[in-house]
Amino acid sequence: MNPMLILPIVIPLITALALVLSGWNGRKAAWLALIGALAHFAVNISLLLGVVNGGIQATYLGDWSAPYGITLVADNLAAALVAVTGLMGTTVCLFGIRDNLDESCGRGFFPLFHLLLMGVTGAFLAGDIFNLYVWFEVMLIASFILLAKGGSRIELIASVKYVTMNLVSSAIFLAGIGLLYAKTGTLNMADLALKLNENPDARLVLSSGAFFLTAFGIKAAVFPVYFWLPASYHAPPTAVAAIFSGLLTKVGVYALMRTFTLIFTQDQEFVTDLLLVVAGLTMVMGVLGAVSQNDIRRILSFHIISQIGYMIMGLALMSPLAIAGAVFYLIHHIIVKTNLFLIGGIIAYHGNGSYELKRLGGLFRHQAWLAVLFLIPAMSLAGFPPLSGFFSKFVLIKAGIEAQSWWIVAVALMVSVLTLVSMSKIWNEAFWKPRAEEKGDGATPVGFWMPACILASVTLGIGLNPGPLFEFSQETAAQLLNSERYIRAVLGEVVP
Amino acid sequence: MKASYLLEIATRRLTPLLLLFSLWALLRGHNAPGGGFIGGLMAASAFGFYSISFGPTATRAYLRVDPFMLIGTGVATSLFSGLLAWFFGKPFLTGLWTKLDWAGGLKLGTPLLFDVGVYLTVIGVTVSLLLHLEED
């Protein structure tokens, strides 16, 4: 029994409820939401510290012990992602305040935002495959409404595509759960791992693994099912797009990492070969899409896809170093990507609300600090030393060389160069190029630059001192590749 | 468009009956078929009938509270029933039971409270959906 595992899920729910039941709007609601987000962050950090110091933790809801009841488990990976979720929740909530002070358009943003945080946190902590599905749906329903809430043409069209794709993926996920349950009679992930290890049935593993791969692949936006992402992420307001880009696809990546290191470990060669091809194609298609775009948010959306490819590459190589790289990449990427979307919002704020590169320009003259602020996450995304992206890419490429998969190393390096091309394109067009109409000399609201600065300093901090996070990632990789510890933490003494 | 008189009169008679029936279904849950979800759907169907006969505005007046508030109250009730277990040093959502000897050994517990929360939430969600689809 451990309340630390339940609080990260309960606190956003309490915040959302308080916001709905109080009926507050405007400033008061914003403060309440911010306090809730800070409390969530604090609890998540203490959960992470508890896991780092005390090992994998598990709790059983309603005193129904595993594998029968609902189990929540926090290992290194889950706890780290939950902590990053808390950081994203706080910073994006801060950014969202100014946009949502207006009563008419801001109504409902904060409760839904906290429900989204609850869903994401729940998905990371779920120790049960069906519970994972439920948390996915909580997260998705909140995201559907956040996306469609504005009601403009572009948002409605984006929502139709997004909802359709996610419904299809949920149905596939559900079918996979059904098949797995039919064969094993259990849904607890640790118990599943144990049962499948005792009684490996290659066909069963392959068939339900294919269902899970497809379902999580759609959610993580990997090749060939990534097209819904650039079709929907450019539509919502900045705060919504930022939290989506940081967290939603990463839950899919997390689910892939969890299931393919814990449950579907038989016939691994086939899966990893497939994943490696998927990773390479995801990187290439994403970055090519980004190079061809001329809208900041569309460029950034396509870059989410290409970066997902790197994480899948780490998972596909399946060596301790590669998994450590993937974990490092995952954490670094959430921070950097959210920050880029926030800075994109600031750029548009100074450019009359336009994200079109053609209509932007000359921002360097008036907002030189913003140009520097943009360069930190942008160069990190491209993988420049000494920023966080360099170390994560370095580790992944080293793992690729060790595994002698030369072509994926070549692809990763080429994609990195192309990422740099499209980042410098944004920089040139938005900041450097002279602008026809003189605009963009106003001050930036504190609620805009502060979250971006916080995230940029985290990126810098990881970049200047990558040692602790890298050691943590290695420890996480060891945990993921040696599932015995996870199983023992969940099932207790049942394990021989 | 006005609904038929038959429907109107039937709805007037049926709505209270359906609501009463939904409460019965809610209370007999846990050990017998029934419970918050089924009861909530029955109650929501009563309001659905009402809105087909008298329109969404009349239904809002009949319901008296905002359906969104019902959702919030319902979820808060369920959450509270789960948190109660903490005060007794049990894990979240553990069922706690008391036996009332003076009421003929009636057993009351947090699962009932949880079900009441589910009941309110289901009514809130379903009614707000129905009304939203009917209104413009």
Add this chain to the structure above:
Amino acid sequence: MEWFWAIIVGALFATAIFQLLRRNLAKLAIGLILLSNAANLLIFSSAGLTRGKPPMVPEGVETLAAGHADPLPQALILTAIVISFGVIAFFLALLRLASQRLGITDLEELKE
């Protein structure tokens, strides 16, 4: 009886995918409804079907009779049905907005 349900589930999946691939928005919604129903039925039949042996303890007896039905898939699909009910209701409201406000009824019009 499982073979019968296998055929039903397969037919539902096939119909759902066929409807998803059509251009009309209303047919897209029908496809999604069928798809979630197919997945629910798959879970329902996944644990094997048992007739006439509900997993309920009769009065005066302490334990369940042997060979009773597995209650878990039913609990799972109840959850899944509720979720898909909510999501599809939201999707229908979205489609209504799209057709009323934007006049979109065909998927081709979703291109930008």
